[in-house]
Amino acid sequence: xxTTTLDTPADAPAPAAEPAPRGRRxxxxxxxxxxxxxxxxxxxxxxxxxxxxxxxxxSLGPAKDDYLHPGKIAGKMSFSNYSFVLQHTEFxxxxxxxxxxxxxxxxxxxxxxxxxxxxxxxxxxxxxKQLMWILLLTQAFPIAVLIVPMxxxxxxxxxxxxxxxxxxVNCTTAVPYSAWLLKGxxxxxxxxxxxxxxxxxxxxxxxxxxxxxxLARPGLAVAAFYNFITAVAEVAFATxxxxxxxxxxxxxxxQTFVSQHDAEWNYMAATAVLIAIPVAVFFYLVQKNLVTGxxxxxxxx
Amino acid sequence: MTVAIDRATGKRRGDRAPxxxxxxxxxxxxxxxxxxxxxxxxxxVVLAVLVGYPLVRGFYLTLTDANSLNSARTIxxxxxxxxxxxxxxxxxxxxxxGPLSYDRFWSHFLWTVVWTAACVTLHYTIGLGLAxxxxxxxxxxxxxxxxxxxxxxVPTFVTVFSWRIMLADSGALNQVLxxxxxxxxxxxxxxxxxxxxxxxxxxxxxxxxxxLSLLGGLQSIDSSLYEAAKMDGANAWQRFRHVTxxxxxxxxxxxVLLGVIWTFNQFAIIxxxxxxxxxxxxxxxxxxxxxxxxxQQPRDFAQSAAYGVLLxxxxxxxxSFYFRWLKRNDQLAx
Numbered sequence: 001x002x003t004t005t006l007d008t009p010a011d012a013p014a015p016a017a018e019p020a021p022r023g024r025r026x027x028x029x030x031x032x033x034x035x036x037x038x039x040x041x042x043x044x045x046x047x048x049x050x051x052x053x054x055x056x057x058x059s060l061g062p063a064k065d066d067y068l069h070p071g072k073i074a075g076k077m078s079f080s081n082y083s084f085v086l087q088h089t090e091f092x093x094x095x096x097x098x099x100x101x102x103x104x105x106x107x108x109x110x111x112x113x114x115x116x117x118x119x120x121x122x123x124x125x126x127x128x129k130q131l132m133w134i135l136l137l138t139q140a141f142p143i144a145v146l147i148v149p150m151x152x153x154x155x156x157x158x159x160x161x162x163x164x165x166x167x168x169v170n171c172t173t174a175v176p177y178s179a180w181l182l183k184g185x186x187x188x189x190x191x192x193x194x195x196x197x198x199x200x201x202x203x204x205x206x207x208x209x210x211x212x213x214x215l216a217r218p219g220l221a222v223a224a225f226y227n228f229i230t231a232v233a234e235v236a237f238a239t240x241x242x243x244x245x246x247x248x249x250x251x252x253x254x255q256t257f258v259s260q261h262d263a264e265w266n267y268m269a270a271t272a273v274l275i276a277i278p279v280a281v282f283f284y285l286v287q288k289n290l291v292t293g294x295x296x297x298x299x300x301x
Numbered sequence: 302m303t304v305a306i307d308r309a310t311g312k313r314r315g316d317r318a319p320x321x322x323x324x325x326x327x328x329x330x331x332x333x334x335x336x337x338x339x340x341x342x343x344x345x346v347v348l349a350v351l352v353g354y355p356l357v358r359g360f361y362l363t364l365t366d367a368n369s370l371n372s373a374r375t376i377x378x379x380x381x382x383x384x385x386x387x388x389x390x391x392x393x394x395x396x397x398x399g400p401l402s403y404d405r406f407w408s409h410f411l412w413t414v415v416w417t418a419a420c421v422t423l424h425y426t427i428g429l430g431l432a433x434x435x436x437x438x439x440x441x442x443x444x445x446x447x448x449x450x451x452x453x454x455v456p457t458f459v460t461v462f463s464w465r466i467m468l469a470d471s472g473a474l475n476q477v478l479x480x481x482x483x484x485x486x487x488x489x490x491x492x493x494x495x496x497x498x499x500x501x502x503x504x505x506x507x508x509x510x511x512x513l514s515l516l517g518g519l520q521s522i523d524s525s526l527y528e529a530a531k532m533d534g535a536n537a538w539q540r541f542r543h544v545t546x547x548x549x550x551x552x553x554x555x556x557v558l559l560g561v562i563w564t565f566n567q568f569a570i571i572x573x574x575x576x577x578x579x580x581x582x583x584x585x586x587x588x589x590x591x592x593x594x595x596x597q598q599p600r601d602f603a604q605s606a607a608y609g610v611l612l613x614x615x616x617x618x619x620x621s622f623y624f625r626w627l628k629r630n631d632q633l634a635x
Binding site for chain 2: 034038040044045048051052058070113118122123134136137143145146149150152168169171175176177208229232233235236251269272275280287
């Protein structure tokens with residue numbers, strides 16, 4: 001019997017015929033396997049990192065056509081782009097509105113998604129199937145159909161140029177998937193816990209808020225991250241619904257930046273790097289939970 | 302008849318006595334499920350108002366000849382009433398069978414199908430490969446994971462902007478290719494390379510999600526299965542084929558479906574990579590319909606909405622076939 005190592009990546013699914021030396025315990029790989037594994041991951045990490053790192057590097061070049069001659073930047077690095085962006089643009093206004101919209105979407109969206117996810121996880125009510133279908137298909141609704149009527153609704157309600165409009169719209173895109181995700185997570189929490197709560201006299205809502213939500217923290221963290229990312233990265237609706245330039249979110253602000261400072265990509269690069277910072281902070285806070293939260297439900301089958 | 306136990310209340314369902322009257326059933330249903338309905342009510346209301354109503358309204362627009370010249374609008378203090386009229390299905394007829402239908406619809410449709418298939422395949426295979434590598438015990442695993450998730454964590458409009466600089470004529474990528482004495486394609490001008498670049502950037506952006514989802518799936522596979530397979534003399538490929546893949550089936554069926562839907566509707570990447578007007582041949586149906594409705598003068602709302610409805614129908618048909626296929630193979634994760 002010849003045992004072989006399991007460390008071949010799936011995208012090279014050739015039968016790894018390299019026979020393992022005798023006497024190795026199962027599940028262990030030789031030094032060659034370890035080196036290959038590290039090499040593969042290092043290459044992949046570099047590819048993942050390169051565009052971001054390149055942007056950071058370019059943002060340090062002070063002149064506007066430095067991106068054409070990146071070799072010259074190394075000799076004259078400076079933070080002048082950053083100080084220009086922070087002092088002479090509406091960066092902090094954009095920051096404020098992005099944070100309001102993104103955190104608003106996160107709070108509202110996670111709350112809505114959690115109640116919905118709990119309901120579809122624990123109860124089979126009439127209309128269950130239809131609701132799951134709607135949650136899935138809402139993600140497929142093309143913005144081109146929705147954006148004009150949405151604009152009309154919001155202008156009738158006087159919500160154009162208001163953060164609420166954007167928060168609600170972002171929720172419609174983020175909540176269906178978050179609800180789907182959280183349903184999967186709630187499915188992994190044994191429902192004996194609910195029963196214990198019921199026996200002790202809690203209402204279904206009490207069970208949900210006091211027992212299930214605290215247990216579902218990893219799932220909630222991932223849903224929050226997803227909502228936050230969706231809201232920060234949303235371009236089309238923010239462009240259409242926010243007219244006042246002090247209420248622009250980053251996605252819109254960066255676009256105006258291109259036309260104002262036509263070829264001055266160095267400022268754009270600096271702004272882009274600054275934008276990535278709050279997201280990176282949020283990401284760092286939730287990253288431990290990402291793997292468990294993302295699929296614990298889907299694996300149940 | 303199967304007996305289902307309501308998980309929240311512990312009540313038995315399914316072994317019901319003779320069917321009560323309609324009023325009684327509504328009352329019973331209300332008593333049994335009111336909290337379920339109360340919990341989904343906010344989402345249903347928000348979706349109905351912000352998605353359902355616009356959808357109906359958008360569908361109505363597709364039956365008219367609305368554009369930005371005949372819609373209701375306000376210029377200064379004058380309010381001009383809408384003058385567009387009902388034209389039935391002629392928008393659909395023109396899109397699908399009209400003289401320009403190939404150039405305007407079918408070519409974009411074919412490219413959208415190629416784009417979706419290519420991107421989802423790449424996302425899945427690369428994601429699975431990386432997930433399997435990350436699932437090994439090795440030093441620095443957390444660091445690798447954080448780095449590999451980066452493309453997902455940084456907002457798309459930032460990373461796509463960076464790609465645009467790198468792909469520009471004398472950008473970083475072409476300088477590297479030049480240094481290696483390789484040909485330097487015009488990434489952002491030539492149609493083939495535009496498409497290539499779009500798939501490349503989307504793959505870069507989409508792999509982390511697949512990777513993390515599949516990693517979660519891999520971690521849930523019982524390791525004793527692998528040991529049993531080894532005992533039986535299965536080699537690495539056989540273990541991958543007969544333990545790993547079946548173990549991932551539930552996760553895979555869900556993420557592939559989501560991947561198809563998201564990629565098919567991927568607006569931001571193509572829109573930001575090429576801008577709203579250039580690269581007409583690299584536009585997928587979503588960005589093309591946005592271009593018709595918002596990127597040209599006069600804005601053609603009716604056609605744009607008709608494209609949207611067609612898109613939605615395509616996704617709906619695909620999804621129901623997919624579900625039927627999953628059910629037949631008993632792989633339904635939902």
